[in-house]
Structures are given as C-alpha cells and as structure tokens.
Amino acid sequence: MKVVFWGKEFFRLKESLDRAFAGHDILIADTADGAEALAEAEMLVVRPVTVDEALLSRAPALKLVQQWGAGAEGIDLEACSRRGVYACNVPSVGTGNAEGVAEVAFLHMLILAKRFFRAREKLLQGKVYTPPGIALWGKKACVIGLGNVGRSITVRMKAFGMKVTGVNRTLPADSARWGIDAFVPLTDAENAVKGAKFVVAALALTPETENIVDEPLFRAMDRDAFFINVARGGIVSRRALERALEEEWIAGAGLDVLWEEPHRTDDPFLSHPKVVVTPHIGGVNDASQEGVLRFIAGNASRIAEGRQPLSCLNESGMGREKS
C-alpha cells in the first residue's frame, strides 16, 4: 500500500509512522508540493484540511481518505463516493482522543477560574493566598454538543461537583448515565447558557453548526461567564467573540482552536488579555497518538487485503467494488 501523509506536520511523527506502517510504502508530503506523491497515493491520511473534487482528481489511484482523528468536516464525502473512494475517521472515544480533548477543556477552565497568569504575577511579587479564583465546585456549566467529547467533559464536570446543562440537537440515549442535570435542544441554546459560569463548545463542524456561536448566544451568557472552544474555530463567529470580549458580555475565553490552521502568528487573540489559546493540542497526546496510529495502520492493512475499512463515513455511497 502506498500511504501518503498529507502535510508536513506529520514529519515529527516519522519514527512512529515508520514503525506502525512497516510493510507499507509510506511517504510524508508537504501539501505545497505533493503532486507527485498524490498521483500515486492509494491511501491519503489527512489532518483537518479540505479534500474536495479538485484534490481527489489529482489522486487517481486513491482507495481511502483517512482522517487523522475524529473531525472529518474537510472531506467532501459525496465526491469521495462518486470516485469510489472510502472516507474514514478515527472514533474518538476509547482512543484517548475525546478524553484528551476533555482534559484540555479542563486545562482552559482551570487556568481561567484560578486566574493562573494573575497568580504568577502575584507569586513574583512575593504574595500568597491571592488572587482569589473561583471554584468549579457548585458552579453551573453548559456543554454544547453531546458527542464523545461532550460526554467526556460532562462526566468529568459531574465529578468536580458542577451542575451540567447539555445542549444538543437530540438527547443522547444514554445521557442519564453521564449525570447530566438538564437537557436543552440546540435550537434553544440561548436559554441554556443563562446562569452558566462555563460554556464549553464541543460540537462537530457541519454546514448547520457553522457560526452557531454568534452574537445572540454571547449576549445571552452571564457577564462573568467563560467561553471554552475545544471543537473547531468555524462553529464560532470570530467577530461576535471579539465583541463579546470588548463589550464585556462575557469574562473571558479559552480556545484550543482558531479559525485558520495554522493560525497567523499576529492573530490578536494570541495576546488578548482575556483569552487563553493553545495550539489545537486537545487530541494530541501519547494515548491518542498510539490509538490513532494503530487504528489507521489497521485500515491500511484492511484495504491492502481487499476488506472494508473501519469507521467509514460514506459506506452507503460507495461505488467501488469491494476487492
């Protein structure tokens, strides 16, 4: 199998890739000059990038577009189906991915709640027992999106003694077991965020969720609320977040994702005094890397053996013969 890893970010994983894909013919390609690699690729492994008809047409040997992770919103599934190409993602729960994203949501919540940067200033001044932060314990939180990530966040919030309102298109069947205190449909999100000290976005990016976190939602939040985004930049209106911070509709934000990837180094959010930004590290950890690698290598082998790959997003639309 000729497996192409699409993007120079994969270079730092080279050793692990060589190990996990022993027996396959792998290549890491810079998207800027990867035409040759693309022309021969049977399997294309991608980060969140656009995989459309134009790209697919440059990869005539392609059998599988494999997302590195869960969020495959950049892949045009219909275009893949038309060409008989499988499109797969990696299930996020149980691989350390959803769990890792939930952990990064807590990193942001705790840095904001405990006023970590202010605490460091106080520390260097020789002060102790200050600044007073807020306890997560006893606070209301609102989790928007109740997929694997939202569930992982909710379970952890409940152990922290928080009251959790979950927002989703539909109520997941097993959500009672996670301990959710209240459920509000996505169409009524503005009511769900009222009174919440933390509003955490954990929603997949789709055409329907693009810019769903917009001015009305920020205006509905409490003035002392923190907004955390561990999903995708695109679900939030950038201008609305800027206004919400400028005009003090909310107290601050924690962002593991921005609107462009990679972001501009002069993006004003990077140095915004009310904002904590991390470089999309939610799913990037030892457990998920092993989990994702194992899963993707497994799919490579399945394709090589003429079997159907796992976690296929476009199965029904497949035109390809199965062997």
Place this chain on the structure above:
Amino acid sequence: MKVVFWGKEFFRLKESLDRAFAGHDILIADTADGAEALAEAEMLVVRPVTVDEALLSRAPALKLVQQWGAGAEGIDLEACSRRGVYACNVPSVGTGNAEGVAEVAFLHMLILAKRFFRAREKLLQGKVYTPPGIALWGKKACVIGLGNVGRSITVRMKAFGMKVTGVNRTLPADSARWGIDAFVPLTDAENAVKGAKFVVAALALTPETENIVDEPLFRAMDRDAFFINVARGGIVSRRALERALEEEWIAGAGLDVLWEEPHRTDDPFLSHPKVVVTPHIGGVNDASQEGVLRFIAGNASRIAEGRQPLSCLNESGMGREKS
C-alpha cells in the same frame, strides 16, 4: 467580641469581614506591630502561622484561636489548652476548600501533562497539533494523604479515567466509595509511587509528616513522573526535590506551596524550567471564602453567647469554664 485578624493579608478581605462580622468589634493587625490589638483580642483569626506560648502570653483576653482554613499545624494546641483557649479550624470539605485544593492539583497536573508553556511557544511560532502532551486518561496516579483533600482529588481522578493508589496511615472507612484502586500504608509509600505518572501530596503537616517526601521517595518515582504538592511545603525536603529535578529522578513538579510563607521573590523554584508554582491559591476561591467566613463568624457568635465553638481541635484539654 473583639476579633483580631492576624496578618495584613486579611486587609484585602476587609469589606467581606465587615459584612460577615457585623455586631462584632473587628480589627486587622499586621503581625509586625500588632501588640496592642493582641492585648485586647478575644478571638484571634490566623493564616498558617506559629501560635505558641510566647504569642498567647501577649493575648491575655483570648478565648479562641481560629484557623482560617483547615491546616492548623502552626497552633500549639497544648499551650492553648493550658491557657483555657479554644483552638479551632474550619472543616475543609463542603466549604469549597478541599474541593478548591483538588482543583488546583488538577491545574498543576494538566499544565505539566499538556506542556502548557511549551504549547505557548509553539503557538507563537504558528505551529499547531504540538507539543504532544500526555493523557491523564489511563495513567496511574498516587495520592499521598487520604483526608478531605486526598478524597476530593481521588474522586476527580477516577472520573478522568486514572488508576489511583491511595497512601495513608490507615485506610479510610468509606474509601471504597471513592473508587480507589489500591491502598498502600504510609510506611510503604516507596512501593506505591512506582509506575505512577502523577504523585500528589495531600497530607497534613505534623511532626511525623515533616520531610516525609524525601530522597528515597523521589528516587522510587518513575523518571517521567510529576510530583504535585498542594499540602504544605514542610512535608517535602526541599533539597531532595532540588536533587530529584537536577538529577532527573522525576520529570517535573507542580507546587501550590513553598517552604516559607510568604516566599522569597528570589526563590529559584519560581523560575525553575521544570516547575510550576502557584501562590498557595488552593483554598482561595469564591465558595471557600464565603464558606470559611460564615463558619468563623458563626464561631465568633458562639463564643459571644458563651457556647462552645465548632470544629474544636483541643476540646478535651480545655481548662476554661464554658461561659
């Protein structure tokens, strides 16, 4: 009641104190020149400081030494009893204190696990999906000290999918309900820390626990382990921690407490590349401040009414008449 708050750190709470102690005669005294206040004090409210015979002898009207918080290791209980002075602390659980300390333990764990400072460097370079951190999920942790704080940490670790070995003098009766995976007596702590990625100290400081975290314990830890102290500096040998970091017996440390309070602003730990320090903010949050205030004001009223105060540490030794 003449209530003296011992230490200038209390000045920043002045408004809250005035409100909570309406009806009492309150005074905030700098320990450096508080002799006059001390001479008239009926109730002395203290942060973790030394309250010994020498101090008590300067406070002839004293009826109650009240710790602001749970850790009352600075109060000489016998000296209080000899003088017929109650010594009380504030119970830590259910007031936001133990819960807040557990949250700060997680703040440290997450900053270290996700390599937060390195992530910020990468961010400013325009990099994404890096640095790879570690997942807490699936990792082994060792919690030393299973009081209210240790319990609060354990419950949260379990929700994060961690395996928890608890270390304590004795096994708490209800610890099975917290979900502890293994119990190891304090005398055998060196075996408990092996294989743990996070070793969290949550032990009260007593003569028996002073410097209990010493070279042998650090040497027993894994080289990739992080040590977190949210208890008191005194339970850790400073020199041993310095060596453990220098000689790479462990990977890093998160400290909410140092050895002196307030610390020296030139303390090398403040800028140590492998160490995250916060200025003893564990118990300092909105919930605990309200909880502690309410509790202490309640004790002031009880003393004023000739009743016994709550959460007394030296009841049995009291020589004072009860009215």
